[in-house]
Amino acid sequence: MTSKNETGPLNAPTLSKEKASSPLSEAWTKFRANHSAMVGLFVLVLIMLGAIVGPLLYPTDPFELVWRPFSPPGADGFLLGTDYIGRDLVAQMLVGARVSLVVGVAAAIVTILIGVAVGALAGFYRGWVEEILMRITEFFQVLPTLLFSMVIVALFGASLLMITLAIGIVSWPAVARITRAEFLRIRELEYVTASRAAGATPAKLMLKVILPNALPPIIVQAALMTGSAILFEAGLSFLGLTDPNVMSWGQIIGSNREFILQSAYTVTIPGIAIFVAVLAIALVGDGLNDALNPKLRQR
Amino acid sequence: MSFLLKVENLRIELRMRAGVAPVIDDLSFELAHGESISFVGESGCGKSMTALAIMGLLPEGIGRVASGKIWFDGEDLVAASPARLRHIRGNKIGMIFQEPMTSLNPVYSVGEQIAEVLREHQGLSRKAAWAEAIELLDAVRIPNPETRATAYPFEMSGGQRQRVMIAIALACKPKILIADEPTTALDVTVQAQIFDLLRDLRRQTGTSLIMITHDMGAVAEMAERMIVMYAGRKAEEGPVDKVIAHARHPYTQGLISCVPHLVAHLTEERQDLNEVPGIVPGLAEFGQGRCLFASRCARATERCLTTRPEEIAFSDVHRSACWHAEGM
Numbered sequence: 001m002t003s004k005n006e007t008g009p010l011n012a013p014t015l016s017k018e019k020a021s022s023p024l025s026e027a028w029t030k031f032r033a034n035h036s037a038m039v040g041l042f043v044l045v046l047i048m049l050g051a052i053v054g055p056l057l058y059p060t061d062p063f064e065l066v067w068r069p070f071s072p073p074g075a076d077g078f079l080l081g082t083d084y085i086g087r088d089l090v091a092q093m094l095v096g097a098r099v100s101l102v103v104g105v106a107a108a109i110v111t112i113l114i115g116v117a118v119g120a121l122a123g124f125y126r127g128w129v130e131e132i133l134m135r136i137t138e139f140f141q142v143l144p145t146l147l148f149s150m151v152i153v154a155l156f157g158a159s160l161l162m163i164t165l166a167i168g169i170v171s172w173p174a175v176a177r178i179t180r181a182e183f184l185r186i187r188e189l190e191y192v193t194a195s196r197a198a199g200a201t202p203a204k205l206m207l208k209v210i211l212p213n214a215l216p217p218i219i220v221q222a223a224l225m226t227g228s229a230i231l232f233e234a235g236l237s238f239l240g241l242t243d244p245n246v247m248s249w250g251q252i253i254g255s256n257r258e259f260i261l262q263s264a265y266t267v268t269i270p271g272i273a274i275f276v277a278v279l280a281i282a283l284v285g286d287g288l289n290d291a292l293n294p295k296l297r298q299r
Numbered sequence: 300m301s302f303l304l305k306v307e308n309l310r311i312e313l314r315m316r317a318g319v320a321p322v323i324d325d326l327s328f329e330l331a332h333g334e335s336i337s338f339v340g341e342s343g344c345g346k347s348m349t350a351l352a353i354m355g356l357l358p359e360g361i362g363r364v365a366s367g368k369i370w371f372d373g374e375d376l377v378a379a380s381p382a383r384l385r386h387i388r389g390n391k392i393g394m395i396f397q398e399p400m401t402s403l404n405p406v407y408s409v410g411e412q413i414a415e416v417l418r419e420h421q422g423l424s425r426k427a428a429w430a431e432a433i434e435l436l437d438a439v440r441i442p443n444p445e446t447r448a449t450a451y452p453f454e455m456s457g458g459q460r461q462r463v464m465i466a467i468a469l470a471c472k473p474k475i476l477i478a479d480e481p482t483t484a485l486d487v488t489v490q491a492q493i494f495d496l497l498r499d500l501r502r503q504t505g506t507s508l509i510m511i512t513h514d515m516g517a518v519a520e521m522a523e524r525m526i527v528m529y530a531g532r533k534a535e536e537g538p539v540d541k542v543i544a545h546a547r548h549p550y551t552q553g554l555i556s557c558v559p560h561l562v563a564h565l566t567e568e569r570q571d572l573n574e575v576p577g578i579v580p581g582l583a584e585f586g587q588g589r590c591l592f593a594s595r596c597a598r599a600t601e602r603c604l605t606t607r608p609e610e611i612a613f614s615d616v617h618r619s620a621c622w623h624a625e626g627m
Contacts, residue, residue, distance in 0.1 A: 127360065190401040197354055197396075198416045198467060199389030208415075212406040 030291040037287020043280035047273075051101055054094035062091040062247045070263045083252065083266050084259050092252050093273060099248035100230050100277070103164055107229035108222050110168025115175025116211070116218060122176070123183025124206050134180070141173040146235065153241045160246055167232045175221055182214035216292035223285030227278040234274050249274050302370070303474055303507055304330040304353070309367035311348050311357065311531075313582065320582040322348045322362070324531045330475065335501065335508040337522030337539070339515065339554065343579045345531040346511045350477045353509075354394055355384035372474070390420040393468030393506075397480035399460035403452035409463045410436070410448025416470045435466040439496060458489035462496065469500060476501075478510045482517060494520050515558045519543060524616070527551045530580055530591035533610070537617035547611075547619035547627050549596050550575070590622065598623045 031037055060066065065086045066078075073081040073089075080089035122133040149166040156162045186192060187210060195209045230249075236242055237250025238257060249270040256266035311323035322345045330336055338346040351357050353369055355376060369376040371392070376384065388394075396402045404412060413435055414428035423431060429448070436444035439462040452460055461481060468476055478497070482490040498521065501508055510521055518525050518539060525542055527535040527550060535548040546552040553575035577595035584591065593603040600622070608620045621627075 190396055190398050191404045193356065194394075194396055194402045194464070194467075195404065196356055197388055197394040199385045199387075199419060201385060204419075209404060213404070 027288075027291040031287050034287040034290055036283050037290070040280040040283025040287065043276060044284060047097060047277050047280065048101065050094060051097035054097070055091070058090060058094055060088045060091040062087060062095045063245075064088070064091075070259070070266075072263070073265055073269075080269055081263075081265060084256050084263070089252070089266065089269060092247055093249070093270065095247045096249045096252055096270065097273070097277075099160070099246055100233060100250065100274070103160065103167070103233045103248065104226040104230040104281075106164045107167035107171070107232070108225040110165060111171040111175055111225050111229075112218065112222050114168060115172035115221075116179050118172070119176040119179025119181075120183055120206050120211065120214075123180040124187060124202070124210065126184075130180070133176075137173045137176045140170070143170065145170040146232075149232070149236065150239065150241055153236060158241050158243050160243055163233060163236055163242065166236075167229050171225060171229070171232075175218065175225070178217050178221055179214060182217060183210055186210045186213050217289075219292060220285055220289040223281060223288055227281035227285070230274060230278055230281075234270075301332075302329040303332045303334075303372065304509075305368075305370040306349075306353075307368045307370070309349070309352065309369065310365045311345070311352055311362055312365040313348075313362050314360070315582060317583055321365070321586040322531050322582065323352065324586050326367075326528075326531075326533055328526055328533070328536065330507050330509065332474075333501075333505045333507055334524065335510070335522050336524045336526060337510045337512060337518045338526050338528055339512060339518055339551075340528035340534075341513060341579050343582075344528040346528050347479055348531075349528075350394065350479050350509065350511055353475075353477065354388055354392060355379070355381075356388075386420075389416055389468075389473070390471045391473050392475045392477065393471070393473040394477040394479065395461070395464045395468045395481050397483050399457050399464055399484060402464055403460055405452055408449050408451055409455065409460075413448075413463070413466050413470055416467055420471045431470070432466075435470055436463070438469075438500070439463070439466045440492075441466075456489075457485050458492060461485060461489075461493055465493075465496065465500070469504065469506065472504055473506060475507045475509060478508065480512055481510065483512070483514070490517075497521065515543075515555055527554065531585050532591065533618075533620060534592065535617075535619045535621075537613075537619075541614075541617050545627075547613060547617065547624040548621045549598055549623070549627070550592050551619075552627070553595075592621075 066088050067076060067082045067086050069082060069084050069086045071078055071082040071086075073079065075081065078088060078090070080093065083089055083092065118133050118137060122130040149170045152166040152169065153162055192205065192209055195205060200209060233242075233248060234250030234253060237248060237254040240254055242248065242251050242254060244251070252270040253267050256263070260267050306326060306328050309323055309326045310321055312319045313322045326349065328336070338349060340346050348357070348362065351362070352364055353371075353376065357363060364377050367377065371387070376387070379387070403409065407415075410429060410432045413432035414425070417423045417428040417431050418425070433444045433448050436448055441447050441459060441462055452463075455463070481497070482493050485493065494517070497508070500506070508521070510517070512518060522539050524537065525539050526533055527542070527548060529550050535542060535546065535551045542551060543555060546555055556573040557575060559572055575595060580591055580594070588607050589605055590596070590599070590603040590608050593599040596603065602622050608622045610618045610620045611624050612618045613624075
C-alpha cells in the first residue's frame with residue numbers, strides 16, 4: 001500500500017468486495033429489486049433514526065410528569081398526548097423505541113449464538129453428540145415459551161438483561177434445528193471433503209467452511225427473530241414483567257392497560273408502533289430470504 | 300528399494316444394513332518415490348475407498364480399516380492420530396476430486412482458498428500466502444492470476460476450477476498427489492490440458508501420483524504402472540505398456556477392448572461397441588471365497604466358482620489374480 005505499484009493486483013482481496021459478482025453484492029442487487037423489502041428497510045431505518053436522534057431533538061424526560069393525565073393527542077401542545085399520570089407520550093415513544101429495538105436485536109443475537117452453537121455441534125459431529133443436543137433442544141421446544149420466560153424473569157428479576165436472556169433461552173431451538181439441518185446437508189458436500197483432504201481442523205471446518213455456507217437461512221431467522229423478540233418483550237411488559245424504570249413500547253402499553261377503555265390512544269399508539277416495526281422487520285427478513293436463498297437464486 | 304507408500308493386506312469394511320461388507324479385500328501395493336500409478340476399474344470396485352483410506356477420510360461411522368497397514372514414509376497411517384493425519388493431509392499428501400464444480404467452497408475467492416492451505420500448513424502470513432497463491436495459479440496456467448485470484452468459483456469454468464484444485468493440492472509440495480477421476484467431468488480438450496499440466500508439474504516437483512480412473516486412455520497417458528481393481532480386490536498389476544500389450548486377466552482384457560476406436564472411414568453400419576457383460580456384484584457378495592468376476596467371465600470354470608484365485612507373478616512386476624492367467 002506504500003509504493004505505487006502495490007495498489008494494483010496485490011490489493012485484490014479488498015477489491016473483491018467491491019466487485020459486482022461477489023455473493024454479497026449479488027444478494028444486495030436482488031434485495032434492492034424487491035419493493036416490499038425496500039419499503040420495510042426504509043421504515044426500519046426511519047424507526048432507528050427516531051430512536052437514535054429522536055430523544056436528542058426532543059429532550060423531554062419520558063418519566064417526568066409534564067401535564068395533566070389523559071390529555072388526548074394534539075391537545076395542549078402535546079402531539080401524542082399524555083399518559084395516565086401525565087407523562088409526555090412522544091418522549092416515551094422515542095426513548096421506548098431504543099429499548100424495544102435493542103432488546104429485539106440483543107435477544108436475536110442470544111438466540112442465534114445458542115442456536116448456532118448447538119445446531120452446528122449436533123450437525124457436524126452427529127452420533128451421540130447429536131442425540132444429546134437434539135434431545136435437549138426438543139426439551140426446550142416443548143416448554144410453553146411465554147410461561148417459561150415468565151418463570152425466568154420472575155425468578156431472576158425483571159431487568160432488561162434478564163428479559164433479553166429469557167427471550168433468547170426460549171427461542172433458540174428453532175435456530176438450532178435450522179442450523180443442524182444445514183450442517184447435515186453441507187457436511188456431505190464435496191468441498192467439505194476437499195477441505196478435510198487439505199487438512200482442515202474440525203473447528204475450521206465448522207466455522208470457516210460450513211458455517212458461511214449455512215448462514216443464509218440463519219440470517220433470515222435472525223431478522224424474523226428480532227421482530228418476534230420485540231413482540232415478546234411487549235407481551236412480558238404488558239403482563240407487568242418488566243423493569244418499571246426502563247421505558248419501552250411494551251412498558252407504555254403495560255402501564256396504561258388499566259385505562260384502556262377511557263383512553264385507548266395510550267395503548268393504541270405504542271401498539272401501532274410495535275406493529276409497524278415488526279412488519280418492517282418481517283418484510284426485510286422476507287426480502288433477505290429471497291435474496292439469500294440459493295434455491296431461488298438464479299445463476 | 301524403499302517405498303514412499305506401502306499398503307499391506309488392507310481390508311476396509313463398510314457397515315450396511317445387511318451387515319459388514321469388505322469394500323477392499325486384502326489389497327497390497329507399493330508406490331515408489333516419484334512414481335505414477337493408476338487404479339483402474341468400474342464404479343463400485345473400491346478405487347476411491349483406497350484413496351480415502353490413505354487420506355484417513357473414510358466415511359465416519361460407516362467405513363473403517365479392519366486390518367492391514369498403510370506405511371507412508373515409515374509411518375503407519377492406520378494407527379496415526381487424527382491430529383497427525385490432519386498434518387499429513389494437504390501437506391504431505393494432496394488430493395484432487397472428480398467434481399471440480401462442487402469441490403471448491405462457493406463463498407470464498409479461489410485465491411483465499413489456496414492461501415488458506417498455505418497458512419494452515421506452512422504458517423505463512425496473510426500477505427505471503429496471497430502472493431504464493433497467485434504464483435500457484437500462474438503455475439497451473441490460469442491467465443491473469445492476479446485478477447483471477449479474486450474470482451469466486453462460480454465465475455470459473457470446470458477446467459479452471461480443476462486447475463485451482465490442483466493448485467490447492469500441490470500448494471504445500473506434497474510427496475503424493477492423489478487424483479480421484481480428475482478429468483471425468485471435463486471436456487476432452489480440457490482433459491488433455493489437465494493431463495499435460497499434471498505431467499509437467501510432476502516433472503518439476505517429483506511428486507508421486509496415484510490416479511484413480513476408469514478411463515484406459517487416461518491410464519496410458521499418465522501412469523507408469525497400473526492396478527486393475529475388481530469388486531474390492533486387485534485383479535491385475537503391472538507396467539502400463541505390458542498390461543495393455545498382454546493383459547493377464549479377463550477383466551483387464553475386457554476393459555481394454557471397451558475403449559472405442561476412432562475409425563477414419565465411417566460406414567453406414569457402425570460396429571457394435573465391445574462391452575464387458577453384466578455388472579459389478581453388489582456389496583453383499585464382496586469377500587466371498589471365489590472369483591468375483593466369474594459370473595461375467597467367458598473362461599469361468601468350476602474352480603473359479605469355488606476358490607478365490609491367488610496372485611500369480613509373471614515377472615517381478617506383472618501379477619494377475621486369475622486361475623486362467625497362464626493360458627492368456
